[in-house]
Amino acid sequence: MSKQTYRICCFQRKFKLKEAEAPDEIKDLFERFSENGIMTAEHLCEFLKDVQSEENITKEEAETVMESALKLVHEHLNIVFHRKGLNLDGFFRYLFSDLNVSISTDKKVHHDMTAPLSHYFIYTSHNTYLTGNQLNSDCSDVPIIKALQQGVRVIELDMWPNSSKDNVDILHGGTLTPPVELIQCLKSIKEHAFVVSEYPVIITLEDHLTPDLQAKAAEMVTQVFGDILFTCGAECLSEFPSPESLKGRIIISTKPPKEYLESKKPSEKDNGSQNGKKSSEEKAWGAELSDLSQKMIAYSENKDNGECQDDEADSHHENPNIQQNIAPEYKHLIAIQAGKSKGPTSEWLTVDPIKVKRISLNEEKLINVALNHGKDLIRFTQRNLLRVYPKGMRVDSSNYNPLIGWMHGAQMVAFNMQGHGRPLWLMQGMFKANGGCGYVKKPELLLKTDANNEVHDPKRLLSVKTTLKVKVYMGKGWHLDFKRTHFDAYSPPDFYVKIGIAGVPADSRVKKTKAIEDNWIPTWNDEFEFPLTVPELALLRVEVHEYDMSEIDDFGGQTCIPVSDLRTGIRAVPIYNEKGEKYPSVKLLMRFEFVK
Template sequence: SHTGRGTLMQPTLPTGIQLTDTLEQMQQGTLMRKVKSKSWKKQRYFKLQDDCMTIWYQSKRTGKTESAFSISDVETVREGHQSEVLQSLADEFPPERCFTIVFYGRRGNLDLIAGSAEEAQCWVQGLRQLIEVATSMDQREKIDQYPSCGYHSKADKNKDGRMNFKEVQRLLKMMNIDMNEDHSGTLEGEEFVLFYKTLTQREEVLSLFQDFSEDGKKLTLLELVDFLRQEQLEDEGTEELAMELIDKYEPSETARARHALSADGFLMYLCSPEGSIFNPRHRALWQDMSQPLCHYFISSSHNTYLIEDQIRGQSSIEGYIRALKRGCRCLEVDCWDGPNGEPMVYHGHTFTSKIPFREVVSTLGKYAFKTSDYPVILSLENHCSIEQQEVLAQQLKDILGEQLLTATTDGRVPTQLPSPEELKHKILLKGKKIGRLEDKLDGPGDEAPDVSDDDNGAEAEEERRRVKKDKENLAQALSDCVIYCKSVSFRGFQEARSHSRPSEISSFAEAKARKLIRDAGETEGTVAPGDWARVEGAGGFLRCRSKAPRYRGSLPVQGKGGVQQVALNFQTAGMEMDLCDGLFSQNGRCGYVLKPPFMRDEETLFNPSDPAEQPPSRLVISGQQLPKVANTKDGAVIDPLVRVEIHGVPADQARQETKYIENNGFNPRWDETLQFQLHVPELALVRFVVEDYDKTSRNDFVGQDSFYTAAYFTTHIHICLYTHIHLHSRPAPPRP
């Protein structure tokens, strides 16, 4: 302990940041307009903190700090009128003075108008420089920056840059550390940094290190090889891998020369991408993308235009931008007649706002292939008159141009769907179509299509009636835009087997999908994935839409039947979207995940209710620097517990919980082993949920992460305290 008051040490700059004129100008502060609508435009003073990782802004009128955010929370910066709010102000403010700060997760965008084009460019370029540094930080650098993440300025109540014991105690509680009143004194300069680094030590990692180190000071090459084989389950090229890890993560030149890994190097390795639970080979695009489209699970959204609830929420092009940037490859658009002959997009028979169809298509053309090169399916819910359907078709063609697929890839009648590779940079329209695709390819259609010899008279007459009805309700120009994704009704497996067309897709509600699976299992004993693949076409499509009134979407455990598209409400946080993110975060986040072999073979019979057993799986966990629960008072410290859930075939559905750790969200250590018996790991997702334990009410959500076992783990699940996951915090989902 010391007496008096100590000076809080100035934060060190992150590696890779040099104080340029641009950053110094940002640190001096800039007066800009924060805008929320045409009528809400208020001046705020924005300033980059000395740590170059935090930005705060305050009201010009009151001088009170309004909010702050970390650079690590910023995903990108958009220049010009690239938001609906800024577009509405285009006549008032030129694009060179406007920019939008886009955050990760569900935090709203920040639309700003600078006083000049030079000031706008200063902030745009400076933010982009800092974002690049933040995204390239390794775990060690992030830990080193943690003390300067803005907490210290919040704890320094009188803003004098110096901290007494009470302020240090306040700081620790903000960081989820409980501290009683039995201490006194101050922390000065280097002592504060030393104090923090002492807190961040991982005793459980040091204990593991010593289990494999003979002298307790280093891991020799052979000792590191033993660790990699026994605990990380590496089985090929282990000695070469150990050498690479030492060269990459050992900070001591002497230890590197002796092919040894110190405790510091060991921790840096475990906190690196190589130590992640994610199999690094599967982070990039690694799957075969040349198989028919129906052989993939496809990331799909429901009511994509909504960014809030489905009854009174706002419709926005931002919904499409967010979904596409998350790798979504199937978007939904509900079109209705609008004023002045312009079709509008909104949720019919509700109080949601409206946006022009033209803006949706323009956004699609701009953002469709920024995250993934593979095809986007635009699912059209068409409620327009024939006249405005003509407008829909014209806008699709004029705005998308060659991006819109208007013919088969080879000009022939398809015998199977093309592959994602063949459809790169193409947008496919899903909707109703007059007649059959083969009629158009065979030549100009008559009033009724030709019927093949194997069609009986009743079937031919039914087809003629369908075509006549379609012609009465559907514009030919819009029909011609539908190629591989003609919407048809599902009439059962038997008809699907005998009337196979790969260019057709069936869509139905979650309840019907579950019933089909259940009925097929009861009548036939098994569910044949080939049945689903043959629905209304050999290798055709199925799309499952969300279950109302939950407004969140179906579970993305498509494996129960092989449904390619499960449409989820991307704007609504919850377990469903957590699992969806876990499934599609692999394979370069391209939005396509190849189904397991037994779900691509039409002759395979797979019974999800009676699968074979696999080796047991075990999970041992600890944590560090957990986020606080939203809206928690500064003085409250969480009591974290971890629930591990397995989502998959019925035999694999399971969940277990650890005990809760009282008053410690900073470095809780559970030291528990949870075992799960998996039968079909190819279809299993494992989800970690951290909650703040409450004796009298429902636990509060802290964060989660979800993983698709077939992609993340090199063998069976083996998640231990020495592999790390990144916990995603978000607002607690609404109750169903």
């Protein structure tokens, strides 16, 4: 037999797909919560209470779940629906279904939304108008619409005079990005702002306009948003309002124009046209995120500990002569004033008891300040807003580690939503929490002061608060969502799962299941434990890969789940592609349990 003929025979033999079979533990649970091979609504109610930790579920609610599960099973089998209990196969299908996913799908907001804005992490985008890279991709309202549809609550627009100097364009200054008109972006924001979330949308403006164009921009903003625009006149806010009080409102945030006169020299600004280094998401899995302490120490060894300079906006494009006559109607729109981070850090991090503000730092400056003023950052962000944004070297629209900002209280960790890679998966995972509304209440750890008016020290090692036990049973759906030859031309894939925690340094780690050879429906039955000191900031990271002996392992899907919103028990875990889009069929079956 020739080698070619042998391969064809092997291909036909190995690609025969078996039906998914419930693991032994699932079979045992079915036996425990059924009678004569049938699980009734009453049995299901007991299962939901005892195994899934849904202690408060009523018999009526369990009957509703049972009815939905039976409809799902009967639709799959293409038979007429009638009331009857679940057999083992039906119970197994229910566990793998969207009725039983690992994070609540009811989109209910369950955090207290009545605290000031400074008490929340806010889903924040950077250069939202760009369709691709930071140098020559198109500017458009399409990525703005997409961001809002994903739940993003902070949109960034860079305003520049158009070529005729008589209107306002949105573009990335000093680059070859073709512009889009401001009015088009504003109209799209209004149309899509509250489709996914009713909580406020903040527009951060980078202003490079003359006073007459400032007035024109103010007129457009006022006409488009009308009564839903939140303003506070010429006065600074003494405290930020709550997300609850700002439902359905649009908020403008930028520097008061006069402060551009004090901008720093051009040489102090990141040069966005430099070639970016290899982005962090291309490094080994977990290495770029799991040990923040080492990363911050390495940074401090390569940077001086001098004071941070203001890095807000492309200030080297500013002409001080055009800022002498400020349009009052424009200044009136600025509800969240952006301050300066220029001079001694101890000065601009001082908490003003009379007014609040927003400060912006790029990712590198954040690390520098965090190393030397970590507690001051936390104290500052208890009242004020801190925005972190990508360094100018990220011309490919890659992103950085969001945990460094979050663990220091930064509310607006701004990301390139048009980018890609593991940091963006973490961002998407964080904001699955709290019903996906775009606002996540910060942990009490970052909000409280003790009897001596001291705040949390982010460098202090805390004791373990809880341990998350995770069991990975099995996975299925790849044969439906991928071509049969996607992973290997001649045999089924060899899947394994990487699972870990992204959080504070003490909690961040990664583990791996064994690889299951030649199986489209792999069963691992591997169990792991993750001790957590700050579970409120922890994200469960899951990635599926196909083992390749000679090349880079193929990607088989990923998800990030906020530990705070994780549903305990045996759950179906939907899996997403590299862009963060959910696969139609691929899911893992896992078990989650918290133990002291």
